[in-house]
Amino acid sequence: MTTRFDVAPAPHAPALVGVPLVMRRVLYALAPAAITYTWFFGWGLLINFAIAAVCALLAEGGVLRLRGRRTRVALNDGSALVTAALLSFALPPLVPAWIPALGSVVAIVVAKQLFGGLGKNLFNPAMVGYVFLLVSFPVEMTQWIPPRMGDIDYMHLTFLGQLEYSFLGRLPNAIDIDTLTRATPLDIVKEGLRTAHSFAQLRGGSLFGDFGGRGWEWVANVIAVGGLYLLFTGTIRWQIPVALLVGLLVPATAFYVLDSDHYAAPGFHLFSGASMLGAFFIATDPVSAAASDRGRLIYGACIGLLTYAIRTWGGYPDGLAFAVLLMNAAVPLIDRYTRPRIYGQR
Amino acid sequence: MGELLLIVLAAALVNNFVLVQFLGVCPALGASRRLEGAIGMALSTALVLTTASGLSFLVERFLLQRFELQYLKLLAFVVVIGLSLQLWELLIRRFSPLLSRLLGLYLPLIASNCALLGVALLNSAASRSFVAALFYAAGAALGFGLALALLAGLRDRMRHSDVPLPFRGAAIVFVTAGILSLAFVGFAGFARL
Numbered sequence: 001m002t003t004r005f006d007v008a009p010a011p012h013a014p015a016l017v018g019v020p021l022v023m024r025r026v027l028y029a030l031a032p033a034a035i036t037y038t039w040f041f042g043w044g045l046l047i048n049f050a051i052a053a054v055c056a057l058l059a060e061g062g063v064l065r066l067r068g069r070r071t072r073v074a075l076n077d078g079s080a081l082v083t084a085a086l087l088s089f090a091l092p093p094l095v096p097a098w099i100p101a102l103g104s105v106v107a108i109v110v111a112k113q114l115f116g117g118l119g120k121n122l123f124n125p126a127m128v129g130y131v132f133l134l135v136s137f138p139v140e141m142t143q144w145i146p147p148r149m150g151d152i153d154y155m156h157l158t159f160l161g162q163l164e165y166s167f168l169g170r171l172p173n174a175i176d177i178d179t180l181t182r183a184t185p186l187d188i189v190k191e192g193l194r195t196a197h198s199f200a201q202l203r204g205g206s207l208f209g210d211f212g213g214r215g216w217e218w219v220a221n222v223i224a225v226g227g228l229y230l231l232f233t234g235t236i237r238w239q240i241p242v243a244l245l246v247g248l249l250v251p252a253t254a255f256y257v258l259d260s261d262h263y264a265a266p267g268f269h270l271f272s273g274a275s276m277l278g279a280f281f282i283a284t285d286p287v288s289a290a291a292s293d294r295g296r297l298i299y300g301a302c303i304g305l306l307t308y309a310i311r312t313w314g315g316y317p318d319g320l321a322f323a324v325l326l327m328n329a330a331v332p333l334i335d336r337y338t339r340p341r342i343y344g345q346r
Numbered sequence: 347m348g349e350l351l352l353i354v355l356a357a358a359l360v361n362n363f364v365l366v367q368f369l370g371v372c373p374a375l376g377a378s379r380r381l382e383g384a385i386g387m388a389l390s391t392a393l394v395l396t397t398a399s400g401l402s403f404l405v406e407r408f409l410l411q412r413f414e415l416q417y418l419k420l421l422a423f424v425v426v427i428g429l430s431l432q433l434w435e436l437l438i439r440r441f442s443p444l445l446s447r448l449l450g451l452y453l454p455l456i457a458s459n460c461a462l463l464g465v466a467l468l469n470s471a472a473s474r475s476f477v478a479a480l481f482y483a484a485g486a487a488l489g490f491g492l493a494l495a496l497l498a499g500l501r502d503r504m505r506h507s508d509v510p511l512p513f514r515g516a517a518i519v520f521v522t523a524g525i526l527s528l529a530f531v532g533f534a535g536f537a538r539l
Contacts, residue, residue, distance in 0.1 A: 067510055116508025122500055123525050131528050315535020322532020329526050332499030
């Protein structure tokens with residue numbers, strides 16, 4: 001048996017930033033948004049997060065064990081928790097327990113571990129899990145609920161009620177699930193514009209607030225604040241969020257200015273759906289995003305454009321998840337053509 | 347003009363042959379090992395595909411329908427595709443040694459691309475006009491090239507991945523292509539098409 005002294009090169013100082021710290025910062029940035037979300041939409045988010053987190057950690061540990069690797073570092077770096085958190089933000093609050101479980105297992109095992117683990121994934125794991133669920137279980141994945149606002153006539157489930165639905169599939173007073181679900185603002189706008197309502201007409205509805213949907217725009221604002229925290233602590237760089245939001249706003253403004261009846265307002269797009277979450281948390285995953293600054297601008301802008309295109313003309317109300325996955329696939333090509341110039345070479 | 351553009355977009359993105367209709371998966375996975383190879387294969391496929399669809403349309407309209415031989419459609423299309431392939435191989439070898447060196451490897455491989463037959467049959471089923479059929483073929487070739495390019499880039503990046511032993515090789519490529527297919531589902535339902 002040989003012993004080997006691992007002597008690291010200078011400087012012999014501990015790293016100031018590491019993966020656990022970055023992941024913790026992301027979770028801190030998401031915490032206020034989670035509280036806001038729970039305030040408006042009930043306990044579903046936290047229950048889903050708990051299920052997703054447990055399954056993600058078990059899946060990661062399981063795969064590493066199968067590969068004969070050590071699990072301690074990987075499980076403690078918080079990356080599985082971040083994946084679980086992003087996935088639970090993407091899911092409707094009122095879903096059966098097996099949805100976040102299956103989604104996080106697919107996200108961790110297929111999208112992350114199969115490619116080699118942290119730092120080697122080609123696609124954003126949370127988005128792979130979400131799209132997999134959305135395509136395979138469209139009914140469960142569209143069980144959205146309205147926000148808790150004084151004037152909206154809606155009975156939210158209690159904590160125990162949510163747990164009961166999530167794990168046992170039972171609803172109180174034997175209500176049907178259909179009576180509890182409502183369309184999201186993005187759904188309403190998409191259907192409304194398709195059936196020749198004007199956007200101004202749709203905006204007057206009770207589910208709409210100043211910019212986006214009520215409740216949803218609050219969550220989007222708090223997510224944006226969390227995103228700014230990440231920007232100012234240097235955890236993420238500005239290129240992707242700015243490019244994504246610009247890529248979303250430019251066509252939105254252009255089409256809205258040209259025809260304000262048949263296209264949604266730019267403000268609506270900015271504060272609805274996953275725009276803010278995508279800009280600051282999802283698209284900024286450094287592993288699956290472009291590597292150079294110029295590449296990041298192109299990457300972010302294209303995600304914004306694709307999201308606008310799918311929202312306006314495609315079949316899904318919110319296209320951010322698909323846009324992110326498509327651009328993840330294009331990242332190797334983007335990187336190839338935006339290689340930074342080496343100093344001194346032409 | 348707008349409708350033709352939509353046909354191209356539909357064939358390239360919404361009903362991408364490799365990722366959505368799962369036709370031509372074999373050459374797509376085979377030729378996507380390197381980006382240069384992918385571009386070569388995409389170009390050769392584009393040439394043969396457009397010619398084959400055009401000729402298939404003509405054969406169907408002026409031969410099969412005229413003589414009421416529609417039951418020979420499948421056979422006729424296969425022959426037409428083989429002919430187009432040979433035609434391009436001959437032309438390229440004769441008139442451009444450069445192209446022959448670049449594309450020469452891929453032309454025979456295209457014979458195994460079932461997207462060729464798929465395009466011809468789909469055009470026939472949808473009773474598209476000659477021009478529309480050509481544009482559909484162009485769109486299909488564009489989509490094929492896009493899928494190839496994306497897969498080639500991803501496979502290039504995967505060389506630095508740490509794939510578990512049972513999944514190395516074809517398995518992880520299929521998983522990647524599967525995730526790419528999931529991503530392309532986002533194009534479904536582009537309402538104007």
